[in-house]
Amino acid sequence: RKKIAIMTSGGDSPGMNAAVRACVRMAIHMGCDAYCVYEGYEGLVQGGDFIRKMEWHDVRGWLSEGGTLIGTARCMAFYERPGRLTAAKNMILEGIDALIICGGDGSLTGADKFRSEWPSLLEELVQKGELKEDQIEQYKHLNIVGLVGSIDNDLSGTDATIGCYSALARICYAVDLIEATASSHSRAFVIEVMGRHCGWLALMAGVATGADFIFIPEKPRGNNWREEMCGIVRQHRKRGKRKTIVIIAEGALDREGNKISSEMVKDLLADKNGLGLDTRITTLGHVQRGGTAVAYDRMLGTLQGVEAVKAVLEATPETPTCFIAITENKITRKPLMQAVLDTKEVAKAIERQDFEMAMSLRDAE
Numbered sequence: 505r506k507k508i509a510i511m512t513s514g515g516d517s518p519g520m521n522a523a524v525r526a527c528v529r530m531a532i533h534m535g536c537d538a539y540c541v542y543e544g545y546e547g548l549v550q551g552g553d554f555i556r557k558m559e560w561h562d563v564r565g566w567l568s569e570g571g572t573l574i575g576t577a578r579c580m581a582f583y584e585r586p587g588r589l590t591a592a593k594n595m596i597l598e599g600i601d602a603l604i605i606c607g608g609d610g611s612l613t614g615a616d617k618f619r620s621e622w623p624s625l626l627e628e629l630v631q632k633g634e635l636k637e638d639q640i641e642q643y644k645h646l647n648i649v650g651l652v653g654s655i656d657n658d659l660s661g662t663d664a665t666i667g668c669y670s671a672l673a674r675i676c677y678a679v680d681l682i683e684a685t686a687s688s689h690s691r692a693f694v695i696e697v698m699g700r701h702c703g704w705l706a707l708m709a710g711v712a713t714g715a716d717f718i719f720i721p722e723k724p725r726g727n728n729w730r731e732e733m734c735g736i737v738r739q740h741r742k743r744g745k746r747k748t749i750v751i752i753a754e755g756a757l758d759r760e761g762n763k764i765s766s767e768m769v770k771d772l773l774a775d776k777n778g779l780g781l782d783t784r785i786t787t788l789g790h791v792q793r794g795g796t797a798v799a800y801d802r803m804l805g806t807l808q809g810v811e812a813v814k815a816v817l818e819a820t821p822e823t824p825t826c827f828i829a830i831t832e833n834k835i836t837r838k839p840l841m842q843a844v845l846d847t848k849e850v851a852k853a854i855e856r857q858d859f860e861m862a863m864s865l866r867d868a869e
């Protein structure tokens with residue numbers, strides 16, 4: 505019987521539990537044994553109790569749970585070869601040579617490295633006498649498939665990552681709450697959202713809430729960003745708006761690559777010689793990541809989990825490591841490292857120029 509292990513890695517995201525549930529049940533449905541690796545790569549390095557066999561009922565009720573129930577961690581040991589050597593040994597001892605990883609691009613890149621090193625890791629284990637030749641005979645190739653779990657939606661080649669729509673929904677909800685109090689006091693709010701180096705959450709939240717102005721890393725503002733923002737806010741106020749909402753991505757930059765911070769934006773809005781608005785900063789933080797998944801992320805995690813099991817069973821030593829994407833509403837398989845390369849070249853948020861128009865439907869124009 506084929507043994508397939510599933511793990512979550514990097515920052516948690518809503519919908520990861522749906523993905524794990526789907527992988528476990530699909531693996532069992534396909535006649536395989538399903539395993540969960542607890543605590544991400546740390547669990548692979550630790551082995552033993554961290555790698556647990558799962559039954560159909562073990563994942564009951566997981567669709568409606570937030571976070572990741574099998575835990576996740578950022579594991580330094582796995583960055584080094586000795587850590588990966590121990591991980592390989594632990595997997596062979598359990599009889600596992602197929603792994604599905606749900607995480608961000610960093611975690612998935614680590615997985616690809618692990619896969620390419622696998623034959624040499626096994627050789628080293630035999631040389632060191634930690635495994636016998638006949639123990640590794642049937643585990644010559646490691647099959648790995650990635651599921652993209654991240655609230656940031658920062659990987660090229662897929663329309664959505666598992667978790668991004670839940671975080672977006674949470675941001676919109678929070679902005680709606682803030683708007684009521686902003687309007688009551690005629691205040692301005694600078695709302696900082698997550699996304700690391702990606703502005704997808706900030707851009708989409710700007711469109712979905714009709715924010716007055718947004719800052720995203722993919723569209724670095726020129727030197728005149730101060731005049732630009734103040735001009736728009738002034739115009740909105742003249743039209744009778746009692747509230748000002750500026751959404752800033754945590755990775756926002758200017759054209760010289762300098763960080764534009766929430767404090768800088770707040771000081772500008774509050775400047776007595778300019779707009780002089782009573783201004784507050786709200787950093788939404790980890791409320792964006794926690795909590796239950798919206799329907800879309802449960803659906804995405806489930807459909808992609810099913811596909812990941814099929815992909816890991818069909819993979820050959822020749823096929824490049826793939827990840828499961830959603831493109832034009834279809835679940836597809838794509839080469840992982842190409843997507844990682846493309847992500848570095850093409851900023852995801854500006855692949856979506858149609859949203860420029862949507863943003864310009866605010867009060868000013």
Ligand code: F6P
Nearest residue numbers: 515608654655656698699700793
């Ligand atoms: O990648 C997900 C994310 O939530 C980013 O948006 C954010 O920059 C980062 O993780 C926060 O990491 P941590 O939870 O380790 O503070």
